[in-house]
Amino acid sequence: MGDAMKLLKKMTKWMVFFVVLFLLSYYGIYLYAKYTTKLVIRSANEFYFYDQEEHLVEGLSDKWVSLDEISPYVLKATVALEDKKFFNHHGFDFLRILKSLYINFINGKNLQGASTISQQLSKNLFLSFEKTWERKLKEAWLTIKLESQYSKEEILEAYLNTINYGGIYGIENASKYYFHKNAKDLTLAEASMLAGIPKSPSNYSPLVNLEKAKERQGIVLSSMVKEKVITEEEKEEALEEELTYYGTLLENELKTLMYYQDAVMSELKTIDSIPTTFLETGGLKIYTYLDLNAQTILEEAMDKNLRNQDVELSAIMMVPDTGHIIALTGGRNYSVSQYNRAIQSKRQVGSTMKPILYYAALENGFTESTTFSSEKTTFVFSENKTYSPSNFNDKYANKNITMAAAIAYSDNIYAVKTHLFLGEQTLVDMAKRLGIKAKLDPIPSLALGSEEISLFDMVQAYATFANGGYRVEGKLISKVEDMAGNVLYENKSEKEPTLNSSLVYILNEAMTSTTNYNFIDYNYPTCYDLTASLKHRYAIKTGTTDTDHLIFGYNPDIIMGIWSGYDDSRGSSLNDGTDIRNMWRDTVEEYLKEVEPHWYSMPENVVGTLVNPITGKIADENDKKATMFYYLKGTEPTYQNSQKEEEIPTIKNE
Numbered sequence: 001m002g003d004a005m006k007l008l009k010k011m012t013k014w015m016v017f018f019v020v021l022f023l024l025s026y027y028g029i030y031l032y033a034k035y036t037t038k039l040v041i042r043s044a045n046e047f048y049f050y051d052q053e054e055h056l057v058e059g060l061s062d063k064w065v066s067l068d069e070i071s072p073y074v075l076k077a078t079v080a081l082e083d084k085k086f087f088n089h090h091g092f093d094f095l096r097i098l099k100s101l102y103i104n105f106i107n108g109k110n111l112q113g114a115s116t117i118s119q120q121l122s123k124n125l126f127l128s129f130e131k132t133w134e135r136k137l138k139e140a141w142l143t144i145k146l147e148s149q150y151s152k153e154e155i156l157e158a159y160l161n162t163i164n165y166g167g168i169y170g171i172e173n174a175s176k177y178y179f180h181k182n183a184k185d186l187t188l189a190e191a192s193m194l195a196g197i198p199k200s201p202s203n204y205s206p207l208v209n210l211e212k213a214k215e216r217q218g219i220v221l222s223s224m225v226k227e228k229v230i231t232e233e234e235k236e237e238a239l240e241e242e243l244t245y246y247g248t249l250l251e252n253e254l255k256t257l258m259y260y261q262d263a264v265m266s267e268l269k270t271i272d273s274i275p276t277t278f279l280e281t282g283g284l285k286i287y288t289y290l291d292l293n294a295q296t297i298l299e300e301a302m303d304k305n306l307r308n309q310d311v312e313l314s315a316i317m318m319v320p321d322t323g324h325i326i327a328l329t330g331g332r333n334y335s336v337s338q339y340n341r342a343i344q345s346k347r348q349v350g351s352t353m354k355p356i357l358y359y360a361a362l363e364n365g366f367t368e369s370t371t372f373s374s375e376k377t378t379f380v381f382s383e384n385k386t387y388s389p390s391n392f393n394d395k396y397a398n399k400n401i402t403m404a405a406a407i408a409y410s411d412n413i414y415a416v417k418t419h420l421f422l423g424e425q426t427l428v429d430m431a432k433r434l435g436i437k438a439k440l441d442p443i444p445s446l447a448l449g450s451e452e453i454s455l456f457d458m459v460q461a462y463a464t465f466a467n468g469g470y471r472v473e474g475k476l477i478s479k480v481e482d483m484a485g486n487v488l489y490e491n492k493s494e495k496e497p498t499l500n501s502s503l504v505y506i507l508n509e510a511m512t513s514t515t516n517y518n519f520i521d522y523n524y525p526t527c528y529d530l531t532a533s534l535k536h537r538y539a540i541k542t543g544t545t546d547t548d549h550l551i552f553g554y555n556p557d558i559i560m561g562i563w564s565g566y567d568d569s570r571g572s573s574l575n576d577g578t579d580i581r582n583m584w585r586d587t588v589e590e591y592l593k594e595v596e597p598h599w600y601s602m603p604e605n606v607v608g609t610l611v612n613p614i615t616g617k618i619a620d621e622n623d624k625k626a627t628m629f630y631y632l633k634g635t636e637p638t639y640q641n642s643q644k645e646e647e648i649p650t651i652k653n654e
Helices: 002-032 073-084 094-107 117-124 135-148 152-162 171-179 187-197 210-226 232-240 259-269 294-307 350-363 405-411 410-423 426-433 442-449 455-466 501-515 527-531 578-591
Strands: 047-050 284-288 314-321 323-328 346-348 371-374 401-402 452-454 479-481 485-488 539-544 548-554 559-565 606-611 627-633
Touching: 047 539, 073 117, 073 152, 073 187, 073 210, 073 284, 094 210, 094 284, 117 135, 117 294, 117 442, 135 401, 152 171, 171 187, 171 346, 171 548, 187 210, 210 232, 210 314, 232 627, 259 479, 284 346, 284 410, 294 323, 294 401, 314 350, 314 455, 314 578, 350 405, 350 410, 350 426, 350 442, 350 501, 371 410, 401 405, 405 410, 405 501, 410 442, 410 606, 426 442, 455 548, 501 539, 501 606, 501 627, 527 578, 527 606
Parallel strands: 047 284
Antiparallel strands: 284 479, 314 323, 314 559, 346 452, 371 401, 479 485, 539 548, 548 559, 606 627
16 A cells, blocks of 8 residues: 555655646746747738739738627627637647547547637648648647747737638628628627538538528637627527528629639649748738739629539630730629539530541541441451440431531540541540640540540640640749739740641641531531631530530630530430520620620641531532641642542551
């Protein structure tokens, strides 16, 4: 018994020693932090967005407000929900940390967090959200500095001005976005609704899921009752109050503009010259290539033409010569869904893959007049594997057709025959050459766009055709400055020669066949319904899968790509793609209405010849559908070789 008592006393002494050592170290660190260089948090995490004319974009740029400009209900709701001991701890709630560790351990998953408001503010002072031990230590040190150098009121003010309310940063912007009022005028019901959003904006935004948002509001109000900052009666009144939500900012009513902002922020995080914390910059001035007129035109065309209210959409407008992205939307309404399909989603691209294939074919000796038979075909491979693609609506020429005609009709049989003749790896390599990052398998169906690629990558690849053969990187940001005006980054818009400009010219001419009435034969060109309403000339390609519709079209001035479909890949109620074809037309035609129509200059080593567009043979004086095809000099058809059938290459079955 005596030995046990001695051991207990010894253990108690060591425990006291370690507690004293911990407290001395703890307060010593705080004392040291207090006298280090003071953090400047007044403008931290502030963003100022500028369009291509270097005008400040109202509605995207942050607005810092002081605590006395914020409704007291917001302060009470935030503290009660996020950190009820906020005014009593020194940055860390150790009992809460131990409790959350215990709960998460016994449940085997992360159910509860323990970050204080001070810790969350320190996280908000970083540009990215990487999860490493080094990052956690930096956040802890910032938390200590915040607590030692600023009052609780100053920390709370900074937190409320930097927190994410569903893609909207700061309480003032959030108040205007959701309720069209200033933060100081928020009611208890409105404040408690906003306070519940930051934990999971995709679940608790009332614009996304009102039912879950109301449940979360109830939790916020219950926390306030528990902390005795409101009464039970006030809670019930707040729950019963009917709220009106807007989902736009007063200064700018565009419901797609936030998608552009999110794409900008995504690009910002990839720029190495930008400091990792806002404390080094005092906030950022971000100059973009945004053309508000183009963004407005895009949104208006979307609203006018998309009849199905459930189908989603993404679209990108790019200047092909530079890669500058002047308009972008990742969905139809940011307030309904913050998922940015333009940069985050990968989908099957269907027949929009074919121009990449046909450029590869031109490099390998094909011409616009090269023919294959369009007929029901089953391809047999090793081990008796078969592949039986079909044309849209099961329409076949049952005769030889030219490559230009195959483009006009989007003939799948012709595409697969071309793909197999070249060898499946050829298309994979060409896609990589054009900057497509997705992993593509060299399979027969790749020619028909069976692999998933992002809209961003596809527009970037098409820009190489649109600018005459130069690879450009799609960019939204032109320049970034810190708050003192120091340039941290500037885009140089470099062009890399990638393709043969003469072959690109020939491909671009061939892609105008989709709107050329001369190709009306056993089938119709895929975009013939647009022809009469187009004032400018374009190369256009559409694509359709069981679940998606796409269109890419361009000329020297603009390249625009659109995807439409359902996030859950439903396809049964998609229409024939007319909606996005009309949207594409209305957008680019309105955007270019003051631009004089012009086209690409024909290279010196290219020659034009009048031929029949279906057979590819030289047209005679009686051919009413005679169409100009373009060839590298020496490869054009002559009267003699037009009198006999072109020799069809042998398909390689592998």
